[in-house]
Amino acid sequence: MSVSRSQLHPSFVKLFKEIVELTDDEFEMMLGHFNAFSIKKKEHYLKAGEVWWQVAAVNKGCFRTYSGDSDGKEHILYFAMEGWWIGDIESFHTGKPTNLYVQALEDCELLLMPKSSYDKLVVELPKYRDWYDQKVLKAYAAAIKRYSDFKSGSAEDRYNNLLSRQPQVLQRVPSKFIAAYLEIEPESLSRLRKKMYEK
């Protein structure tokens, strides 16, 4: 389903109009490559074994991205809300199947652009490519930070980092997933919350 400007989350418009500085024509041209896609709570947008072939912006809702280990245990890598981009960039650029799962935690809407359009856009619209390259750099820096946080901090530090980076997570993500992200038991999360509340 094609996308009209009125449907767009303000962060999407702000990004491309104010930060990437697309002209109105460029913005409309780019938007012409996107389609809106609805996905119900608990459904998966992406599963391990699939090849990911679309750029995907979260226009509405909240997702969790996770990997599964050989024992079937899930490990949450991050939560994504409005204004975030989701998917597996390695699968997108290599055509190899992903190891990741992306699941909707609410009724969600994505803005999707197929790789064939992306390939055209980075040539036709250098500002789009510049932005995309910057986005990958930022995503890379964020991945290093999460990895480093996870290695260096206590569960309390990780909780504080999550809180400062994505305060909305606490309202929108079920506790069991927050505990899973922190790799602690739900009871430990309750104790942490109580402790923070009493401070």
Place this chain on the structure above:
Amino acid sequence: MSVSRSQLHPSFVKLFKEIVELTDDEFEMMLGHFNAFSIKKKEHYLKAGEVWWQVAAVNKGCFRTYSGDSDGKEHILYFAMEGWWIGDIESFHTGKPTNLYVQALEDCELLLMPKSSYDKLVVELPKYRDWYDQKVLKAYAAAIKRYSDFKSGSAEDRYNNLLSRQPQVLQRVPSKFIAAYLEIEPESLSRLRKKMYEK
């Protein structure tokens, strides 16, 4: 100190001649921007608080990249050997101070290119930019993998992953750093090694 072709590690030549497909002239032009820089075992190439302003390829030797937590404990993110690129890409592109440390584990040699040259090169030599963008994508994918490995696997899984990705690490990196990377005690690493050897 400027760099002559005979000094270069074969992986560096192969990368730019065969993979990036630079012509001889393009290769020499790019090489003109690099300088060789020696660094003694145990010395730091980068420390938290510094701004990283150079592209850096490992021409000889082995490094560890680590972060420090508020308790002064070090957390090793990865080991880098010949053919790897080191530094803090976020600091490079934003001009903000890094949180990372990079230390030589052997007598090492780096090939360094200042950001001012990098900025020129990505404009003058589109093949260089294409390669750089691909490199960032791969580094991002590798960071996600390390983060995901670290979340999902046991110490034994992490050891096996390290072994399959960088077998040389076992010969070149002191056991205490391998144990630190796996976030286990040195005695647990000895047990793991014995177990693997008996398999």
